[in-house]
Amino acid sequence: MTMSELDFAPRPGAAPLHRQVVAQARMEAKLMLRNGEQLLLAVVIPVMVLVGGVTAGEHLSLNLESGTPLVDIFTPGVIALAVMSTSFTSLAIATGFERRYGVIKRLGSSPLPRSGLLAGKVLALLLVELLQIIVIGGVGQLLGWTPKPGVLGVALAILLGTAAFASLGLFVAGVLRAEATLAAANLIYLLLMTGGGVVLPLSAYGAFGDIVRWLPSGALGEAMRIGFIDGGVAWRDLGVLIIWAGLGTVLTARTFKWE
Amino acid sequence: MPAASPAVSPAAAVEIDGLVMRYGEKVAVDGLSMTVDRHTITAVLGPNGAGKTTTLETCEGYRRPQAGSVRVLGLDPVRDRSDLLPRIGVMLQGGGAWSGVQAMEMLDHVARLHAHPLDTALLAERLGLGDCGRTPYRRLSGGQQQRLGLAMALVGRPEIVFVDEPTAGMDPQARRTTWDLLRELRHDGVTVVLTTHYLEEAEHLADQVHIIDRGRLIASGTPEELTRGSSATVRLVVDQELPVDAEAALRTSVDRWSAEQGVGVRSISFGSRTLEDVFLELTGREMDDDDE
Numbered sequence: 001m002t003m004s005e006l007d008f009a010p011r012p013g014a015a016p017l018h019r020q021v022v023a024q025a026r027m028e029a030k031l032m033l034r035n036g037e038q039l040l041l042a043v044v045i046p047v048m049v050l051v052g053g054v055t056a057g058e059h060l061s062l063n064l065e066s067g068t069p070l071v072d073i074f075t076p077g078v079i080a081l082a083v084m085s086t087s088f089t090s091l092a093i094a095t096g097f098e099r100r101y102g103v104i105k106r107l108g109s110s111p112l113p114r115s116g117l118l119a120g121k122v123l124a125l126l127l128v129e130l131l132q133i134i135v136i137g138g139v140g141q142l143l144g145w146t147p148k149p150g151v152l153g154v155a156l157a158i159l160l161g162t163a164a165f166a167s168l169g170l171f172v173a174g175v176l177r178a179e180a181t182l183a184a185a186n187l188i189y190l191l192l193m194t195g196g197g198v199v200l201p202l203s204a205y206g207a208f209g210d211i212v213r214w215l216p217s218g219a220l221g222e223a224m225r226i227g228f229i230d231g232g233v234a235w236r237d238l239g240v241l242i243i244w245a246g247l248g249t250v251l252t253a254r255t256f257k258w259e
Numbered sequence: 260m261p262a263a264s265p266a267v268s269p270a271a272a273v274e275i276d277g278l279v280m281r282y283g284e285k286v287a288v289d290g291l292s293m294t295v296d297r298h299t300i301t302a303v304l305g306p307n308g309a310g311k312t313t314t315l316e317t318c319e320g321y322r323r324p325q326a327g328s329v330r331v332l333g334l335d336p337v338r339d340r341s342d343l344l345p346r347i348g349v350m351l352q353g354g355g356a357w358s359g360v361q362a363m364e365m366l367d368h369v370a371r372l373h374a375h376p377l378d379t380a381l382l383a384e385r386l387g388l389g390d391c392g393r394t395p396y397r398r399l400s401g402g403q404q405q406r407l408g409l410a411m412a413l414v415g416r417p418e419i420v421f422v423d424e425p426t427a428g429m430d431p432q433a434r435r436t437t438w439d440l441l442r443e444l445r446h447d448g449v450t451v452v453l454t455t456h457y458l459e460e461a462e463h464l465a466d467q468v469h470i471i472d473r474g475r476l477i478a479s480g481t482p483e484e485l486t487r488g489s490s491a492t493v494r495l496v497v498d499q500e501l502p503v504d505a506e507a508a509l510r511t512s513v514d515r516w517s518a519e520q521g522v523g524v525r526s527i528s529f530g531s532r533t534l535e536d537v538f539l540e541l542t543g544r545e546m547d548d549d550d551e
Binding site: 008 | 319320321341344345346347349351353354355356357358359360364368369371372373374375377378381382385411413415416417418443444447448449
């Protein structure tokens with residue numbers, strides 16, 4: 001026997017839950033960052049929107065809110081866009097294909113409980129979002145961004161925005177087939193990016209802004225802008241995100257199938 | 260059989276009693292009862308659609324029995340899920356990994372979910388995955404994916420492993436290697452439950468065989484018990500292929516012989532008596548018949 005060191009004698013046991021969750025988060029974040037399409041969505045598109053928006057806006061002498069430089073308005077909006085792309089589109093697509101490939105089923109017979117799987121996913125999203133914020137914030141700085149962030153307002157916007165969009169993303173991934181999830185998640189992302197009040201402030205939408213502010217995208221965009229521009233906490237918009245998170249959670253809990 | 264308190268450490272690794280599972284109108288498992296002894300290799304043998312996978316999945320806690328009961332290591336796989344899962348290893352029929360994950364990355368990930376995992380490098384080497392450790396899952400061959408699935412089932416050092424069609428699609432060499440590994444598991448004290456539709460696999464590998472068909476148990480026993488039968492068997496092995504009229508000629512000769520000897524010939528079969536014959540006798544159908 002060449003491999004006598006290998007002893008199959010049973011010695012079962014689960015790793016401590018926090019270690020399982022960290023392992024799951026690391027794995028998911030790694031896979032998300034490795035995937036070219038997802039990286040395009042996570043970093044390349046937001047940076048292009050930021051650079052394009054700021055340079056084109058300045059060229060056109062666009063004045064969205066008097067006295068506030070364009071880059072100060074655009075950068076928080078693009079950070080909101082990045083949070084949306086990761087916690088909604090990337091999560092939905094990844095989860096859709098995990099169901100298809102039997103990954104969730106396989107993990108379902110491992111010691112990792114479902115709550116641990118969910119916690120691992122959320123941790124992975126926050127990790128990727130942190131990297132996105134570093135890159136987008138860096139590009140913003142190069143363009144002259146001078147944020148006056150309020151830690152509470154920004155942190156709540158990121159956490160509640162992630163909760164709202166992640167619950168909606170899981171809902172989509174749970175009811176549609178993988179290919180349909182891919183299409184729907186990208187389409188919704190495009191619609192919300194252009195018309196959902198993420199990157200552009202509500203004031204740019206005129207009367208339509210009163211509707212847009214009730215969308216999760218508009219609420220996240222506003223909360224992020226208020227957090228970064230005034231250092232404030234946008235309670236009203238955060239409330240809207242809580243409602244969406246609640247709705248998404250109920251829908252997901254009722255419909256999601258692990259296989 | 261070791262004396263043990265049934266509540267703490269039952270002698271049986273798996274006890275299934277009157278299990279019924281339906282998918283809509285279709286009855287997949289129809290009042291199935293069977294037990295699996297510890298430290299054995301037990302094969303659940305049957306054609307496609309017999310209810311093998313459904314039965315296994317109730318043992319693994321994926322499905323709740325619609326009637327009857329299932330106990331694994333004395334635990335209820337649904338109610339005691341969190342206690343049971345660390346103690347069992349599961350090899351699914353296919354899939355179970357991200358398409359972009361590297362083979363070793365996946366194995367290391369599953370190892371990290373366990374308290375005392377096997378050395379993943381040694382395990383991969385033993386399963387012949389040493390050369391494809393950095394290959395993304397989607398680019399592994401079918402056989403490599405199978406072996407990675409088996410490695411994932413074993414890495415947590417389980418007391419019992421459920422392997423669903425472990426050698427489906429493997430070449431004969433890989434099949435022998437997998438059989439050797441499953442025997443080694445038994446030797447080291449692991450209970451192995453496998454489903455298979457390969458008669459040869461059940462016959463060569465299993466200590467105990469449960470034959471199921473259309474969701475019912477139709478026979479149980481060791482391969483020897485099942486193939487022995489109650490009457491004497493005369494085997495005739497020839498050294499070359501037979502001409503087309505050989506069967507008729509043999510029957511004529513045997514008729515004369517049986518008249519001389521005063522015995523009745525129950526059947527003449529070409530080939531050896533195998534579990535295939537047993538299945539045929541019990542169901543009147545060939546194993547490979549696909550009745551769907």
